[in-house]
Structures are given as C-alpha cells and as structure tokens.
Amino acid sequence: MNRAASDSTFKLVSYNIHKAIGIDRRRDPLRILNVLSEVDADIVILQEADRRFGMRERTLPDILVEQHTDYVPVPFDVQNDSMGWHGNTIMVRRGIDVLEHDILHIPYLEPRGVVTASVRLPAGAEVSVFGMHLDLSGLWRMRQARAISTLARAAQEQRPTLLAGDLNEWRPKGGCLKEFARHFTLLDCGRSFHSQRPLGRLDRIMHSASLEAIKTGVHHSALASHASDHLPVWATFRLPA
Structure with a gap:
C-alpha cells in the first residue's frame, strides 16, 4: 500500500468478500487481502x-x-472470534483514529445488522461511516433503508456521513435506492456482481451533501475476478473545507 489520505481527499471501498471463498470454491483470506491492497483505500x-x-x-x-x-x-467485539456484526465490519488504515463505533439492530427477515464508526482522518477531519448488507426481500430492504436512513441522518448532524454495502437491489433507481436517495447522494460505481461477468449494481456507496465524490469505480483486476463473487466498489471523496 502506498496511497494515503491527503489533506483534502480520502478513499473508501466496499467489498462483499463471500466469506473469503473464491469462485474456485477455495477459502483464501490472503487473496482477499491482496485485492484490498490493490484497491488501496483508507x-x-x-x-x-x-x-x-x-x-x-x-x-x-x-x-x-x-x-x-x-x-x-x-x-x-460482538461474539468471540467474529470480526463484525452479521458479517459486516469496518477496517481503517493505520493512522486513522476510531472515535466511536457501534452495532445497529434493524428490521429483518434474515439475520441482518449494520455497523457504524466515526473516525478522524490524518488531516484532522472527522467522518461517520455505516456498513450494511441488506435483505433479499424487497419489502424488508425498504424497511431497513428507512431505519438506516434515520440513524445516518442523525449522524450527519455531527459529521459528514457515508453509507456503503451490498444492498441486494437489482433495480437501477427503485426499491430501497429510492428511500436512500431521499436523504443521501447515491453513487453509481458500476457493475459489481457477478465478478466473472458483472451485471448487477448490487454494491453501493452513498454520502451526505457535505462530502464531494470526485472519482468512483469498480475494481476489476484478474485477482478480484476470482477472489469473491462480488467485485469491490470504491469512491474518492473531497473533505469539506
């Protein structure tokens, strides 16, 4: 890794790692970490x-x-030997301070949850981030989007706020995307599923008005196309003055 947050910009990536099982059906955590090194986000x-x-x-x-x-x-620290909450977790580059963190309960049909953290970037700016993996059911996704939006709107009163994850929403503008779009800017990073032949824009990044997205994309390397059934999506943001 050689990129780091500058005084005015930082990079965020969202990645469904499929429990580190690649399309070859092998569990290979190091392969996932190598993909993250390629993306080089903060x-x-x-x-x-x-x-x-x-x-x-x-x-x-x-x-x-x-x-x-x-x-x-x-x-x-939700369960022994688990990394996050219902599979969702957040990692930050060394040098970024974690100020607060929490797990959030949301309505669900399948076991689902949200993780959140507020961090201080090396330049001194603070942001809040929410990580999620929404339900396969459209009705429950809508309920989850409303609950998450309410919590994220409260967070953005304190800090610029980002939301990211696998929304499981195939419709380009409808469903839960319409609910999130009422309060946040939705980025179209590109098609991220399936990693071998990307068709669906299931993985999304959203942000509050106080942040400016200056570049977005899907990381589609040879390694990423085999490491998981999803490709990582990323966005680079400019911090408020």
Missing part, C-alpha cells in the same frame, strides 16, 4: 467477513490482517 467496508453459521468465526484472521495490510479492524 476506509474499508466489508460484508460476509464472518462465517454465517456456528460460531461465526472471522474469515480474515487478525494475524494475516496485521502482517499483510496497513489496516486495523474496528473492534466490535
């Missing part, structure tokens, strides 16, 4: 970072994260 939002059943063990061992990346996982 703030990382992950989905499916824990196994779904049993003890829900983390799929990215601490020792590998420490030895092979410049990231520090936000310590949600």
Whole structure:
C-alpha cells in the first residue's frame, strides 16, 4: 500500500468478500487481502467477513490482517472470534483514529445488522461511516433503508456521513435506492456482481451533501475476478473545507 489520505481527499471501498471463498470454491483470506491492497483505500467496508453459521468465526484472521495490510479492524467485539456484526465490519488504515463505533439492530427477515464508526482522518477531519448488507426481500430492504436512513441522518448532524454495502437491489433507481436517495447522494460505481461477468449494481456507496465524490469505480483486476463473487466498489471523496 502506498496511497494515503491527503489533506483534502480520502478513499473508501466496499467489498462483499463471500466469506473469503473464491469462485474456485477455495477459502483464501490472503487473496482477499491482496485485492484490498490493490484497491488501496483508507476506509474499508466489508460484508460476509464472518462465517454465517456456528460460531461465526472471522474469515480474515487478525494475524494475516496485521502482517499483510496497513489496516486495523474496528473492534466490535460482538461474539468471540467474529470480526463484525452479521458479517459486516469496518477496517481503517493505520493512522486513522476510531472515535466511536457501534452495532445497529434493524428490521429483518434474515439475520441482518449494520455497523457504524466515526473516525478522524490524518488531516484532522472527522467522518461517520455505516456498513450494511441488506435483505433479499424487497419489502424488508425498504424497511431497513428507512431505519438506516434515520440513524445516518442523525449522524450527519455531527459529521459528514457515508453509507456503503451490498444492498441486494437489482433495480437501477427503485426499491430501497429510492428511500436512500431521499436523504443521501447515491453513487453509481458500476457493475459489481457477478465478478466473472458483472451485471448487477448490487454494491453501493452513498454520502451526505457535505462530502464531494470526485472519482468512483469498480475494481476489476484478474485477482478480484476470482477472489469473491462480488467485485469491490470504491469512491474518492473531497473533505469539506
């Protein structure tokens, strides 16, 4: 990793890592970490970072994260040996201070949750981020979007706010996207699912009006196309003056 947040910009990535299982059906956490190194973001939002059943063990061992990346996982400490909350987690580049963090309960049909953290960037600016993985049911996605929007609107009264994750929304503008768009700017980073032949814009990044998105994209490298069934989406933001 060689990029770092400048005085006025920072980069965020959202990535559904599919429990570190690639399209070859092999669990390979180091491959996921190498993809993150390619993207080289300052703030990382992950989905499916824990196994779904049993003890829900983390799929990215601490020792590998420490030895092979410049990231520090936000310590949600929900369950022993889990990395996040219902598979959602946040990591930040070393040098970024975590001021607050929490898990959020939302309405659900399947087990779902949201993670959030407020961080201070090296330049001194503070931002709040929300990471999520929404339901497969459109009705429940709408309910979840309303609940998350309410919480994120409260957060943006204190700091510029970002939301990111796998929204599971196939419609380009409808469904839960319409609900989020009432209060936040939705970025179209590009098609991120399936990693072998991207068709769906399931992975999204959203932001409050106090932030300016200056560049967005989907990271579609040879490694990323095999590491998970999703591709990472990213955005670079300019901080408010």
